[in-house]
Amino acid sequence: MKSVLEDIVNASPVIVFVWKEEDRWPVEFVSKNISLFGYTPNDFISGTLRYSDIIHPDDLEMVTEEVEKHLESGDEKFNLTYRVLTGKKDVRWVEERTMIHHNPDNTYYEGIIMDITSRKMEEKKIIDGALEMKKALETVINASPVIVFLWRAEDDWPVEFVSENITQFGYEVEEFTSDKLVYGDIVHSDDIEKVRQGMARCVAEGNREFTKEYRILTKDGNVRWVDERTKIQQNDTGDVTYLQGIIVDITDRKNVENALYLEEKRHEALLKLYAMSDSSIQEIMDYAREQAVSLTESKIGFLAFLDETETNYAVISWSNGKQSSDKAPAESYSIWDEALYHRTPIMNNEYLTEKDTDPKLIQRNLSVPIFEGGRIAGIVGVANKGQDYTSTDVRQLKLLMQGMWNIIQQKLADEELYQYMEDLKKSSEIKSVLSDVIKNSPAVVFIWWAEEDWPVEFVSENVTQFGYTVDDFLSGKLVYADIVHPYDLKRVQNELAKRIDAGQTDFNQEYRIMTKFGDVRWIDERTFIKYDENGTVTYLQGIIVDITERKHSDDFMHLQYDLDSVLSSATSNGEIFNRLLDLALKITPLDSGALYLVDDKTGDLNLVAHHGLSEQFVNSTSHYERNSVHTRLVMSGQAVYKHHSELSAITTGKNLRYEGLHGTAIIPIRYHNEIIAALYLSSHSEYEIPDKSRHDLETIAKQIGKVLSNMHKEASAQKEISDLQILIDNVKEGITVTDKKGALLYTNKILEKWIRYSADELKKMDITDIYPLRYRHVLDSVNKPINQNRPYSEDIRLYSSTGREIPCRVTFKNIKWNEKDCILGIYEHINTSATSIHDT
Template sequence: MSGINDIEGFHRKILNSIWIGVWAVDRNENITFFNKGMEYIFRTSGDRVLGTNVLQYIKEQSMRDQKHFCELFCRVKRTLKPAPYDSLSMITRNGSLTYQSGVLVPLIDDMGNYDGMVGTVEDITERKLIEKQTLDYLKTEKELENIYKSSPVIAFLWLAGDNRPVEYVSDNIHQFGYIPEDFTSGKMDYSDMIYPDDLGPLMFHIRKHEAEGNDYFSQQYRILTKKGNVRWVSERSLIVRDENDVPAYHQGIVVDITVQKRSHEALLEAEKKYRLIFENSPLGIFDFDKEGIVRHCNDSLIKILGLPKEEIIGFNLMTSLRDEKMKAAFESVLSKNSGYYEGEYRSTTVDKTTPIRACYSPNISEAGSIVGGIGIIEDITERKKAEEALKEYTQELARANEELKSLDRMKDEFLSNVSHELNTPIVSIKGYSTLVCDGTLGDINDKQKDALMVVLRNTQRLIHVVNSLLYISMIQTGSLECRFEDVSISDIIDNVTDDMMPLIRQKGLSLQKDIPADLPSVRGDREKLALLFTDLLDNAIKFNDPDGQIILEAEEERQEGKEEQGTIHIRITDTGIGIPEELIPKIFQRFYQVDSSAKRKYGGTGLGLYVSKSIVDEHKGRIWIESEKDAGTTVHVMLPEA
């Protein structure tokens, strides 16, 4: 037994002598061995640990990856296969972060069952920190390299000489199309890249600073890229001297400032343009500071105000303005708003009053504070004269319009009187002609009868024209009155067609009527409705072709399933010349005719459809037309039932 104990003691001595941590647990996970290396790593005594449950001990050590360790421990216990682990982090008792790696080896009894666990622990914190520092250094170096490569700054080392030979240039010279070897190989001097017109002034500037003993110099000049494009650069360099105080080389940087240079040139150009506008504007322009004191003005303002420039510059708008409205307009600027004024300016030097319009605008800094403002004064003398002339012209137009209205009323009254005067003899002519024609006043021969028929037809047409004129004159004078009653549409249409039959027969037209006798009545004016259908039938006759056809239809219409008021739908169709589609919307206008030659070919006044629509509107109905050129026309009339 003593031999065995000696061997066990020897092994324990060896395990306690190495600085790798070694620990062991029994099958119940209680720690049975904890060597000196473990004591050093965990900063604790083995006596305090022995007998402790290893998984509970791991939790007490604040191991960051304790879940991973416990899962690994259980897997080794279950599979009975060793497993390594690496870079487990743990917080020591003194609060330090450590990293550990090791191996878990299962102990197996003679029956092949789990009998405990042996583990090794190595503190790799220092290695881990070195790795992290190395990675951080590499990352920083990479970031610096990226910054350097993307930097617009090009580093140079030039030898002091007329052509400035290049000893060193940074890689980002590629932004001008070159590579460092173009210069460092001696193929090119720096002067080869400088724009020819700028080489002389640059070298003069350098020599001047060298001669004056300056340590630094800076200059802006142009260079040529490898493709021959011109770019602006800014150079700032250190003049390095040898032991004899003679310039040996220049060490400096070059930055591409083309964008800034062009922006500056554009700004100068804009400033020049705005100065030209300021100086040559017909408007008086001035600016003032936040105290309201005028700082600059153009010549136009001097001319408008009639004051010398020295009296305008320094004028205090805040304290010296006397016109309250003008002062209120200026004070709007102090509230960061624009101000407007229009009135008369009275010169203090000459006896002159000038109508002006003033506009004040605030000048606001980036911080949002008022730093002053701009004033614009306009001489509106000519505008005022134009307004007065326009006012007088408007008044003259108003007087002329009243005279025209008076003439129009006189015309309407004359038309009404003439129409009434014509109506009486026409009725007499028609009546007596009818008596003679039908033999009431004695027998007449066939030629006499034919002549009287011509008289009757033209009398009827004349009556129709007079009635239309009477109707329009009543509309114009506001004296139109309708006598509404329940009337039969079929009776009215029958009477109209009877009166128009002589004209229908004369032109050789056929008339077809499809009008039920039992149509419901409409609420209407009998005379107006007779005039309506006379006008429509007259058009159907007038614009029809010889031997053409006229169709009169009427029917009652109601919306199915509704008890609303019904309507009578009347259609008058002819087979005549028709109307172009684009002209249909215009044909209800007064005196409108589709063709200016229509008056000569067909006659008429252009009043028929205008009168027709007016009558339909008075009866709360609708009228519209469907037509096709050279194919005929259908006029639709919808009238509400009584």
């Protein structure tokens, strides 16, 4: 049986030992399978080796201490893990399981050891993989906009950990982890109390998550909006210990939200103004001034109308309630007058104390002129916004005030004409008087019978501006409904019926009419409904005013705003090209087209964006060579407006009728007399593009030219910078740029290679950090000749990160770097041996 057991043990990976409790643990017995480690039992039994001789030297002390500890504790058995050396000096990990035996004569150990090297290697792989994963996660986080924090649950949240990308706000990790700053220090003073209360409420309610949007201050004092998402960590007793969260910069999103909010507020204000038809001019002014203050987040507002001479304010509205209809000299309101004198909006974000006003009252102000044609009709001013006024404030005031002025002008015209009609409606001279009053006016007067399609009883002679004669209507040849645009007729009929059912006496509506020549014109109609004593409608009095130009102006202002949006929100060239094309296609009646760029080298035209066209058509027209008819048409520099069939016949020679295109424009896009692109635009519904649309398209093309030229310049400038960097990185001399105090601002690649530091490491160092002590007198003597604008040279040695000294000849000289006085150092390596610095 003993022989069988020995065979089993010797065939197993478990090695049996019996050690004596003596110095270095002499071996009394060891199983034959010790040969697994390259030894024989006789190596130990003979005393040639003791067990401590095969324990790894780095682990021997630990094993000795553990054994002594178990002896002193009176333990009967223990387990250990350590390394041993094989007969070939290979390192193997073993797990020992030992029992302690005490005899009256001596103490000895019985134990087994098992080779666990494979298991240890697997554990190491797992640990190494976890470390690599941790490193990868840190790299991803630090390269992302998401900043990770671990805060202690104490007042204003001291920081236990923050990711390195906190530098995007100008701070260093050490500023927080050293407790130089707590997180509450960077939260905006207007938001800190809300954040404290929100977190306290969240904790009190037992919530595990906290989210909030608020403002923080960057290190240079700028305000940024952040979105915080935090997990609340608690211990076993329920006490909050840590707050683990992230913050993300959402400033851009907040700016967009604010811009949309202001647009919505302005539209609401204009709608309210349009509804104030029964209000006085003073009431309209007061409301418009209140909205101007609100839209710009100001504290003070001023609005005044000027007389025809632009020297006296005729009607005034103040924020403090003061108002006057008496004329007052314009110069008595000097705070707002710069816009009047310069005839342009004036922003003053650092108000000068020598102004004719109390500097304690006005910190900053903005004034904008209100134009009627070339005349300044009024001035709007706001003051004391909490932060600087911007071009957005100017735009909001311009649009709001222009809308207000249009409403007031319409009100004045309506009141004047209404009064004339009321005074003269029963007079036999009504036709001649009205004709004399309005024959040269843009407002056409109608009297319609309250019958189907509105037969005309009277129309003023200036209806000729639409191509019709008075007789066309009075003869019954035409009724008014005949000239209303077919698409708008049902809406106009329904609007009138609704007003009559409601018992109203007057209303406004805008719609389109057709001129005698087939053109479409927008008009604003003001209608007065006349009832008899029984409440039956007898006739309708009205005026119509051509507002086509205003409609086009409103549309074009919207297009200009869209162009600004293209530049601020697009993330790629392709997106910019598509948005520029979409912008052009907002002009009526265009609904499809393409944008081509001129190749700088070949002169060919290449399609970069298209909309509303089939894939077959795009494939057929995606490229035009330099000598093609299409390209020559573009390079002529003249816009071409034709039916698509005519153009395709002379440009491609292909039958492209399947696309169903009609009115078509080819518009060259130029910048500084150089043609750089072209628009190819068409309509599926209209056979000709109107003159007004042509003007708008050519204006948009000029704007697109500026955008494309700027894109080209930016790309060229970036390439020049890249080429210059490559040149600097490949010179054989080392280069440093330091400020006057010695802080390293720039190093080139060759110097970084010499001294074995990365660019990021060097930017955190002072130049003295790379100088041995015995050469630092050089730095003390640099400034004197440098300050006298003379270069200074000396042979020195630099320190590398490994402690190696590198012999160099350095020349220092004054330079301007980012508009600051700095010192340029040029280091020429001095070969003192056959070994190259690049070999080190």
